Amino acid sequence: MGIEEYGGGQTPQSDVLVVTTNDVPGYTVQQVIGEVFGLTVRSRHLGSQIGAGLKSMIGGELKGLTKTLVETRNQAMERLVAQAKARGANAVLMMRFDVTEAADVGTEVCAYGTAVILART
Template identity: 50%
Template sequence: MPRTSAKNAEDVVAALDLHSFGDTRGVLVTSMNDIPGYRVVRVLTTVYGLTVRSRNIIADIGAGFKSLIGGELGILTKMLYDSRNSAADKMIGECLAKGGNAIIAMRFEGGEIEGRFAEVCAYGTACVVEKID
């Protein structure tokens, strides 16, 4: 079975124009429990962003053929990146709606429904932080 090297994965990301989840609208987002240089002033609540995506028939056929020879399934990789970005954007929107300017302990969870739909959940702790002088 072919293995995906780090270089191969970087090439796929570059070819598909994929990047980190983009515009955070000024919200600091981290998977850490604190943000170096900032102090948590107030913890607000857990915030979530959810998305469920379906593949189209063309993607299924293309992925089926590609899986026979092995390698990166680019169209499905792009779908998962898009799902991740959508979930993160919704989570950030919820943080802003609650009055937060940061999300700490951010995580992603993913799965599938009925083998046909990809689900992604982004979640973390919304809080208000201030820069330490």
Template identity: 55%
Template sequence: MSTDYSGGQDPANTVMVSTMNDLPGFRIERVLGECFGLTVRARNIGSSFGSAMKSIKGGELKGQTKMLVDSRMEAMTRLTEEATRRGGNAVLAMRFETSPGELGTEICAYGTACVATPDNPA
């Protein structure tokens, strides 16, 4: 997983992911349906205590931020793997949903798996 606080898709991934409803320069040949990638993460008690202490004086909770970045990346990887399993090479209208749960934080990446081809193949 990443060692920084940024995000985004792994450049080695061959599935195009867009938050838009289309892919400029590409034609959608087939829609394969909604797909998602899901992960649930929990902080250990030491990290949770440290975050609680940090929240008293204010400031970024870097451990929490890193956990959320890593979780989103894992959910994205699972999303693109599911699109590939269905025969797709793109995911459109991708979104994240994050919800706190009793045991941890649930992160879901979801979108529409499809097959896209370039408008003007070389």
């Protein structure tokens, strides 16, 4: 796997800025729209489960599961941005991820934050 498969985040062309901070230097919050989130649930692939089980015996990174989690987080983030944009926001502040097991059949990933309208100061 190349380095591009291990990461995520936004492209420079994104319409909605997403940050993990309370504010953005050089900008002021004109309007708080409210909480937004993007949610996805992914089941585990049988092949990756078997591979992960074998790998756990000898140690090391579970690359198949890492790739799946990156894809899942990116999908949750895309849904977060789509919801913020649909509500008229141009930014999401305090973005976080929440990851939980979903009924022993998959992993739920939720990206959430506060949708706002920012203006340059």
